[in-house]
Amino acid sequence: MPLRGELAELPLMDLLQILLLNKKSGVLIVEREHLSVEEEVGDRGELFLRSGQVKFIYLKRGKQLAEILSAMGYPLPPAHEREAPEINLLVEILESDNPLRVEVARHAKRLTEERMGELLRWKNGKFIFKEMEVPAALDLVEVDSLELLVQGARYIDEWEMVSSKLSSFEVVPTYPDSLPDGPLSFSPSEWRVLASVDGVRSVREIADQFPESTFEVAKAIVSLVEKGVLRVEERQTTPKDVFPVVHRLLLSAWERLEMEEFDQAEDLATQALALDPTLSVAHLFLAEVYYAQGKYKEAARRYMEAMRRDPSLSPRVNYHLACALVMSGDFEIAMGILEEAMANGGHPRAAELKSLLEKTLSMLKEKDKSFEE
Known part of the structure; x- marks a missing residue:
């Protein structure tokens, strides 16, 4: 019930x-x-x-x-x-x-x-x-x-x-005509907000860039308004559609990859990465493109860069990194990556690949041993 x-x-x-x-x-x-x-x-x-x-x-x-x-x-x-x-x-x-x-x-x-x-x-x-x-x-x-x-x-x-200063999260922060006299101090979050204010984007759109919630970013903006270094205005015009460009490029690249048009997919993903080098998903996608092209060393480098920028990806991406390393002949490094993936509860096929890799390494060692004899 x-x-x-x-x-x-x-x-x-x-x-x-x-x-x-x-x-x-x-x-x-x-x-x-x-x-x-x-x-x-x-x-x-x-x-x-x-x-x-x-x-x-x-x-x-x-x-x-x-x-x-x-x-x-x-x-x-x-x-x-x-x-x-x-x-x-x-x-x-x-x-x-x-x-x-x-x-x-x-x-x-x-x-x-x-x-x-x-x-x-x-x-x-x-x-x-x-x-x-x-x-x-x-x-x-x-x-x-x-x-x-x-x-x-x-x-x-x-x-x-917050609501006493901001009528909604859709208001637009902008700079006043003059700044207050005297020294000012800002928190790290306030500095980041100041660097993002362009007089076009709303509170919500600025917050979309940060890991904090919109409410936390709104509090930082209210603090800056109280310090006299920002003011807010009701939105008068529709902002230019700039931020979504990266995502559209990645979506187009995905469609090209699905059609096995690898060169076009690589070009689109590279353009997206040039616009936002910090976007971990762009590095991850480019790694997938390189892997599909057989560029395994380049794929491995992109997988590692994606995980460096977003460590939370590691449990899921380690397996793919290991596959790229195996295909490029870096067996020992791949083994270490697979052990880490299994320890962190990563990809379900990590154990299977590790077992195959162990057999391969054993065969190679036996072959080297017989060659020496």
Whole structure:
């Protein structure tokens, strides 16, 4: 029988703690009515839990995953033709071999963090929890549920301060005509925000560059406004579509790779990397292109660069790196990489490749021994 009730009697924070402690899997649906015109949050939220961990949150209003995917250049049907729920779209991408899925998971994590803070502000409404199987692919959205609740509680406490300075996350930070006199000091996050302000991008668009949530970036902007080094304006014009260029190039490169047009895929991936050399997924994709071309040493170098820029990729990429090293004849190094992959619970075929490599090395040693004799 589904668990149901009223938020006025069982607040969302308490309800989530119960579900987390009991390691529940399913979807928690929260609904409320009679929203004020000023509120940005939606009137329906869906929280997907897997073994007691929040994996993704859908919110009816506000920025949607489809908008982010469209900006990344991901092909989507027109809005009026989309029938699948947002969660289905996310799972479909995460279960695919699309090289953008890691980037999509990062955006899904950010959306989940923002939406949790907004949902925790709801004091009234109804809820129902339905136990169900939640796809394992959502594990790619690496959300720490306890940290999520802590951030959400802090979001509530600090929201009034932020909302008094920013009418929404869509306002545009820009520089004032004159700066205040006297010395100023900034935190590292404030310096990064200052370097990203261009008078065109909104608070939300600036936050998309950083690992922190939009709310944390908004707090840094509020601090800079209070120090007199920034001011905010309502958006007057639509910003130029610059950021999505990299993702469109990678998507086109993926299509070329699927068609086995390797030279074109390499050219497009190289262009994407030139625009954003820090993007780990671009290095990873170029490694895949090189591997398909038989350029195994170049592929190995790109795999290593991708992991250097994003260490969280290592458990999944070590196996592919080992394959490239084997194909280039670097057997001993490949063996070490495979042992590391197995120790960290990496690719399921790592043990199989290690066994084959051990047999190959043994045969080579026997051959060398007989040759010496």
